[in-house]
Amino acid sequence: MPFKIIASQCTSCSACEPECPNVAISEKGGAFVIDPKKCTECIGHFDEPQCVAVCPVDNTCVVDTSLPRYQAPA
Amino acid sequence: MDVSALDEASAAASAVEIGEIRQVIAEHKGCGTSGASGKASCGSQASQAKLPTEIWEKVKNHPCYSEEAHHHYARMHVAVAPACNMQCNYCNRKYDCANESRPGVVSEKLTPEQAAKKVLAVASTIPQMTVLGIAGPGDPLANPKRTFKTFELVAKAAPDIKLCLSTNGLMLPDHVDRIASLKIDHVTITINMIHPEIGAKIYPWIFYNHKRYTGIEAATILNERQLQGLEMLTKRGILCKINSVMIPGINDQHLVEVNKAIKSRGAFLHNIMPLISAPEHGTVFGLNGQRGPISRELKALQDVCEGETNMMRHCRQCRADAVGLLGEDRGAEFTTEKIMAMDVNYDLEMRKAYQAKVEEKRAAKVAAAQEELPELASEMSGIKLLVAVATRGSGLINEHFGHAKEFQVYELSTTGAKFVGHRRVDHYCRGGYGQEENLSTIIRAINDCHAVFVAKIGGCPKSNLLKAGIEPVEHYAYEFIEKSAIAWFKSYLDKVQSGEIHHVEKGEAALRQGAMISAA
Numbered sequence: 001m002p003f004k005i006i007a008s009q010c011t012s013c014s015a016c017e018p019e020c021p022n023v024a025i026s027e028k029g030g031a032f033v034i035d036p037k038k039c040t041e042c043i044g045h046f047d048e049p050q051c052v053a054v055c056p057v058d059n060t061c062v063v064d065t066s067l068p069r070y071q072a073p074a
Numbered sequence: 075m076d077v078s079a080l081d082e083a084s085a086a087a088s089a090v091e092i093g094e095i096r097q098v099i100a101e102h103k104g105c106g107t108s109g110a111s112g113k114a115s116c117g118s119q120a121s122q123a124k125l126p127t128e129i130w131e132k133v134k135n136h137p138c139y140s141e142e143a144h145h146h147y148a149r150m151h152v153a154v155a156p157a158c159n160m161q162c163n164y165c166n167r168k169y170d171c172a173n174e175s176r177p178g179v180v181s182e183k184l185t186p187e188q189a190a191k192k193v194l195a196v197a198s199t200i201p202q203m204t205v206l207g208i209a210g211p212g213d214p215l216a217n218p219k220r221t222f223k224t225f226e227l228v229a230k231a232a233p234d235i236k237l238c239l240s241t242n243g244l245m246l247p248d249h250v251d252r253i254a255s256l257k258i259d260h261v262t263i264t265i266n267m268i269h270p271e272i273g274a275k276i277y278p279w280i281f282y283n284h285k286r287y288t289g290i291e292a293a294t295i296l297n298e299r300q301l302q303g304l305e306m307l308t309k310r311g312i313l314c315k316i317n318s319v320m321i322p323g324i325n326d327q328h329l330v331e332v333n334k335a336i337k338s339r340g341a342f343l344h345n346i347m348p349l350i351s352a353p354e355h356g357t358v359f360g361l362n363g364q365r366g367p368i369s370r371e372l373k374a375l376q377d378v379c380e381g382e383t384n385m386m387r388h389c390r391q392c393r394a395d396a397v398g399l400l401g402e403d404r405g406a407e408f409t410t411e412k413i414m415a416m417d418v419n420y421d422l423e424m425r426k427a428y429q430a431k432v433e434e435k436r437a438a439k440v441a442a443a444q445e446e447l448p449e450l451a452s453e454m455s456g457i458k459l460l461v462a463v464a465t466r467g468s469g470l471i472n473e474h475f476g477h478a479k480e481f482q483v484y485e486l487s488t489t490g491a492k493f494v495g496h497r498r499v500d501h502y503c504r505g506g507y508g509q510e511e512n513l514s515t516i517i518r519a520i521n522d523c524h525a526v527f528v529a530k531i532g533g534c535p536k537s538n539l540l541k542a543g544i545e546p547v548e549h550y551a552y553e554f555i556e557k558s559a560i561a562w563f564k565s566y567l568d569k570v571q572s573g574e575i576h577h578v579e580k581g582e583a584a585l586r587q588g589a590m591i592s593a594a
C-alpha cells in the first residue's frame with residue numbers, strides 16, 4: 001500500500017520531496033503528489049516512511065488502501 | 075576523503091585572524107560594567123564608542139543588529155525556504171496572509187532565480203536596502219539547495235549587499251563551512267531553551283537523520299545541535315544573534331540561563347521576543363490559550379539579561395517576505411508579477427552616493443544627542459520614565475499621531491534616552507477622520523508612558539491623552555528623537571523640582587498581539 005498525499009491538507013511546503021528515497025514525490029497544481037508506482041513505503045531504506053515523518057500537517061501523508069502492499073525485492 | 079585535513083589547513087591559515095576576532099568578541103562582554111552611565115545607553119543601540127571597531131564595521135548598517143541603523147537602513151527577506159524540519163508550538167505552517175506581520179507568514183514563495191531578481195529590483199528602488207536575509211517561512215537550512223543558490227546568485231549580481239540567514243539551528247553544524255565560504259557574516263539562531271524538559275513543552279517533534287523524534291529526546295538533540303552550531307560560527311568570526319521567544323510560564327525565567335549559555339559561546343546579540351499566540355493564528359499555543367507576555371514582563375526580562383549580553387529591543391517580528399525599513403513593510407510593491415515585469419538596472423554608484431547622504435544625516439543625529447547630554451548628567455534625580463515617539467525613520471519625530479502604526483518607546487533617566495521597545499497600534503486616523511475605538515487601544519498600548527512625541531496631533535486625541543495622564547508633545551516636531559526627549563526630560567525634572575508637577579508612576583501597557591495592518 002503506497003502512501004498518498006491528501007491534496008486539501010497539503011501546505012505545499014516541499015519538505016517531503018527531497019526526503020523521498022525513490023524520488024516519487026513531485027509538485028502538481030499547488031500541492032505535492034506521490035507516484036504510487038515508485039513508492040516503496042520506504043521499506044529497505046528507512047525505519048519509517050519519510051514523507052509521513054517530515055510532513056508538518058498530521059494525517060496528510062496516508063496509506064492508500066486501494067492499492068496493493070509494496071513487496072520488497074528478495 | 076580528506077575533508078577534515080582541508081578544514082585544518084584553512085583553519086591554520088586564518089588562525090591569527092580568527093583569533094583576533096574571537097578575542098574582540100570575548101572582550102566585549104555585554105556592556106555597562108564600567109558604571110551606571112555606561113549601562114544606560116548600551117544594548118543594540120550601538121554607537122561605535124561602545125563596540126570594538128571590527129564588530130561595529132559589520133553591524134553599523136544592519137537594521138536588525140543595530141538599533142541606531144534601523145532608522146536609516148532597510149533589509150529584505152526572500153521566501154525561498156518553505157520546508158521545515160521541526161514543529162514549534164508557536165508556529166502554524168498552514169498559514170499565509172497578506173495583512174499580517176509576523177514570522178513565518180508570507181504571500182508568495184519564490185524560486186532562487188525569482189528571489190535574486192527581486193533583490194536587485196528592491197535594491198534599485200530602495201537604495202538604503204543593505205541586507206538580504208533568508209528567514210523561512212520554513213528553515214533555510216532545511217532547504218540548503220534553495221537557500222545557498224539564492225545567496226550565490228545575489229552575491230554575484232549585487233556584491234555590496236550583506237547576506238544573513240535565520241535558522242532553528244538543527245542542521246547548522248553541517249552547513250557552517252558553506253556559510254563561511256559564502257561570506258555570510260550574520261546568522262540568527264532561534265534558541266528557546268537549554269533544558270530538554272522545557273524544550274519538550276515548546277517543540278512537539280523534530281525530523282533528524284531520517285527519523286521523527288519527539289519529547290525530551292527531540293529537545294536534547296536540538297539543544298546540542300544549536301549550541302554546537304553557535305560555537306562553530308563564533309569560532310569562525312561570524313556574528314551570531316540569538317532569538318528567543320518569551321513564553322510566560324514555560325521559559326520566561328529560564329531565558330536568563332539561556333542568555334548566559336549563549337553569551338559564553340560568543341553570541342553577539344540576544345533578541346527576546348514576546349510570544350504571539352492569538353487563537354485565529356491556529357498555533358498550538360494560540361489554541362490552548364497560552365498567553366504572551368505583557369510589555370512590563372518583557373522589559374523586565376530584557377533588563378535582567380542586559381548585563382550579560384547586548385539586548386535587541388527594536389525587533390518587529392517581521393514577515394518572512396518583509397521588504398523595507400523595519401516596521402514599514404513595502405512588500406506589496408514587489409510581488410513576483412510586478413518584479414518579473416520590471417526592467418532592473420542595478421546601479422552600484424547610485425546606491426553608494428545615496429548611502430553617503432544617509433551617513434551624513436546619521437552623524438548629525440548622533441552629534442545632536444551628545445550636545446544635550448552633559449547638562450542632563452549633572453542633574454541629580456532617580457526618576458526614570460518612558461515616553462512614546464511617533465516616527466517614520468531617520469531618527470526624527472516626523473509622524474502625525476493619527477498616522478502612526480507604531481510608537482517607539484524610550485526610557486529617560488539622567489543618563490540619557492535609551493530605546494527600550496516599540497508598540498504596534500492601528501492608526502487612529504483613517505481617511506481624514508479619527509476612530510474612537512482605535513484611540514482607546516492606542517492609549518492602552520502606551521499607557522506606561524508619561525508623554526508621546528508627535529509631529530502633529532488633533533484636539534480630540536490630545537484631550538483624551540491628557541485625561542489618561544499622557545502628555546502630547548508637539549513642540550519638537552521634525553527634530554531628532556534623543557535630543558528632543560532629553561530636552562523635554564530636563565524641563566520635566568525642573569518642573570518636578572520646582573513643585574509645579576508631582577511625579578507619579580504610570581500603569582501597565584498591553585502588548586499588541588494581533589495583526590499589524592499592512593503598510594500597502
